[in-house]
Amino acid sequence: xxxxxxxxxxxxxxxxxxxxxxxxxxxxxxxxxxxxxxxxxxxxxxxxxxxxxxxxxxxxxxxxxxxxxxxxxxxxxxxxxxxxxxxxxxxxxxxxxxxxxxxxxxxxxxxxxxxxxxxxxxxxxxxxxxxxxxxxxxxxxxxxxxxxxx
Amino acid sequence: xxxxxxxxxxxxxxxxxxxxxxxxxxxxxxxxxxxxxxxxxxxxxxxxxxxxxxxxxxxxxxxxxxxxxxxxxxxxxxxxxxxxxxxxxxxxxxxxxxxxxxxxxxxxxxxxxxxxxxxxxxxxxxxxxxxxxxxxxxxxxxxxxxxxxxxxxxxxxxxxxxxxxxxxxxxxxxxxxxxxxxxxxxxxxxxxxxxxxxxxxxxxxxxxxxxxxxxxxxxxxxxxxxxxxxxxxxxxxxxxxxx
Numbered sequence: 345x346x347x348x349x350x351x352x353x354x355x356x357x358x359x360x361x362x363x364x365x366x367x368x369x370x371x372x373x374x375x376x377x378x379x380x381x382x383x384x385x386x387x388x389x390x391x392x393x394x395x396x397x398x399x400x401x402x403x404x405x406x407x408x409x410x411x412x413x414x415x416x417x418x419x420x421x422x423x424x425x426x427x428x429x430x431x432x433x434x435x436x437x438x439x440x441x442x443x444x445x446x447x448x449x450x451x452x453x454x455x456x457x458x459x460x461x462x463x464x465x466x467x468x469x470x471x472x473x474x475x476x477x478x479x480x481x482x483x484x485x486x487x488x489x490x491x492x493x494x
Numbered sequence: 495x496x497x498x499x500x501x502x503x504x505x506x507x508x509x510x511x512x513x514x515x516x517x518x519x520x521x522x523x524x525x526x527x528x529x530x531x532x533x534x535x536x537x538x539x540x541x542x543x544x545x546x547x548x549x550x551x552x553x554x555x556x557x558x559x560x561x562x563x564x565x566x567x568x569x570x571x572x573x574x575x576x577x578x579x580x581x582x583x584x585x586x587x588x589x590x591x592x593x594x595x596x597x598x599x600x601x602x603x604x605x606x607x608x609x610x611x612x613x614x615x616x617x618x619x620x621x622x623x624x625x626x627x628x629x630x631x632x633x634x635x636x637x638x639x640x641x642x643x644x645x646x647x648x649x650x651x652x653x654x655x656x657x658x659x660x661x662x663x664x665x666x667x668x669x670x671x672x673x674x675x676x677x678x679x680x681x682x683x684x685x686x687x688x689x690x691x692x693x694x695x696x697x698x699x700x701x702x703x704x705x706x707x708x709x710x711x712x713x714x715x716x717x718x719x720x721x722x723x724x725x726x727x728x729x730x731x732x733x734x735x736x737x
């Protein structure tokens with residue numbers, strides 16, 4: 345009876361297989377990392393545009409608030425206050441563990457309370473105003489279903 | 495003297511008289527004299543010539559009559575004019591125009607910037623006690639609901655993380671709505687949602703002693719409620735971090 349020949353791998357073959365596996369692993373992991381980074385850059389770019397659009401909305405609010413200011417008379421002065429949002433902003437994103445909301449975005453700017461004053465109503469309206477209170481604001485947005493939600 | 499020549503002399507005299515009387519530098523009486531003399535010379539000359547012509551003695555005497563008449567008439571007319579002239583009362587001088595009273599006016603204040611003096615601006619209104627604000631966006635509850643959806647959790651978790659690192663501050667969780675719905679409904683809804691967020695944060699180990707809640711309903715819009723965009727901006731939860 346002839347003995348069945350069992351194929352045997354030589355040590356060299358093992359080494360080759362290990363080497364190929366290592367190369368394959370490196371390629372795949374590197375690709376995944378690159379893909380992730382690309383994804384994050386894309387989301388960051390997306391949030392940058394979103395932030396600029398948001399700041400433009402706040403700028404419109406500034407105009408409206410200034411236009412709709414209520415001037416009142418008190419102690420020989422005409423005064424009015426309104427809220428103004430600073431035009432300088434900082435933004436960043438952060439990865440989360442949520443699959444539905446994989447990123448959140450932070451947008452920071454300043455909120456100022458401005459007083460306009462004058463001896464006459466006209467003077468008060470034309471006054472450039474003075475900031476009497478300023479605070480930092482951070483808005484946190486979520487990135488759900490590939491878009492920023494507010 | 496021939497008649498034609500006489501008339502020429504008279505005419506010249508008349509013109510001379512009129513010119514002289516028109517002189518601006520002459521007084522009123524002088525003008526009256528010369529005007530009267532001119533008129534008298536014409537009338538006297540004409541009268542003397544007529545008388546002399548009617549007597550019929552001598553042809554040449556006609557000329558003499560005119561000359562004598564003109565001179566006599568001129569003298570008489572001048573004297574009459576001089577004597578009859580009445581000085582017209584001088585019209586009273588026009589009153590000098592009222593001097594324009596220049597009332598010293600205070601320097602107009604620049605409209606844009608009041609003077610930098612002690613009383614240049616009124617005291618500002620009291621500042622709110624808020625020193626920082628964190629606005630949670632995308633925490634959009636379903637209609638009439640206040641339960642936390644899983645999609646909100648990353649935003650709320652980040653809020654919890656920030657507050658856990660700021661144990662020294664008090665935080666007011668504010669609920670805000672747009673103006674859709676009645677005022678009283680929105681007021682209660684905003685309170686429920688603020689409490690719901692507070693409960694979630696406490697569940698994430700934020701110190702409950704730090705947290706208080708308030709619902710502002712639709713009373714503190716940040717954007718125009720008449721626009722869809724504005725209503726979306728007005729629906730929000732804010733953390734007001736106090737001094």
